[in-house]
Amino acid sequence: MKMEAMSKQGGQGQFNELRVKRGRKPEGHRNKKDGKRYWLTPPELMKALKKEFKFTVDACPYPRPKGFCGLKAKWGKSTYVNPPFFGPTAWVRKAIEEHKNGKTVVMVFPTDKWIHYFLKAGAELRSLGDVRWHSIENGKPGPGIGRYTMAFILRGKR
Numbered sequence: 001m002k003m004e005a006m007s008k009q010g011g012q013g014q015f016n017e018l019r020v021k022r023g024r025k026p027e028g029h030r031n032k033k034d035g036k037r038y039w040l041t042p043p044e045l046m047k048a049l050k051k052e053f054k055f056t057v058d059a060c061p062y063p064r065p066k067g068f069c070g071l072k073a074k075w076g077k078s079t080y081v082n083p084p085f086f087g088p089t090a091w092v093r094k095a096i097e098e099h100k101n102g103k104t105v106v107m108v109f110p111t112d113k114w115i116h117y118f119l120k121a122g123a124e125l126r127s128l129g130d131v132r133w134h135s136i137e138n139g140k141p142g143p144g145i146g147r148y149t150m151a152f153i154l155r156g157k158r
Helices: 003-008 043-053 089-100 113-120
Strands: 015-018 037-040 078-081 104-107 124-129 149-153
Touching: 043 078, 043 104, 078 089, 089 104
Parallel strands: 078 104
Antiparallel strands: 015 037, 124 149
16 A cells, blocks of 8 residues: 555554553553554654655555555555554565565564663674573573564673
């Protein structure tokens, strides 16, 4: 779906669902259809990203056209992806698949601030996979935590 077409449909693109946790209630009105809150990419951020990457497709448009599924659709030469905040794995796999076909994909997703502190400090990132940490009681490996572990490396001066 072309970005221009989405704009004509009244959407400024990209939305994301926010699940309310721990009693926190973000500002905004609940959607009348499903009672959830949806959030659009801030216009100034979207404008800057569009200028740099010249998006031709929005994989998660708002409003979403009837029957449209960004995970099944072919993505364009340059695609913006603001996936649901829960369960991003399918979107990541799709982004990698499209990238292997020579396409540019910009996927936005919230991360913890401390990760950005490492990146700003120039850290190298290295995936260690699903580490099977060893028990302090018997030294044997556990079953793994089901999540991959990332090493953040800040090298000293040589």
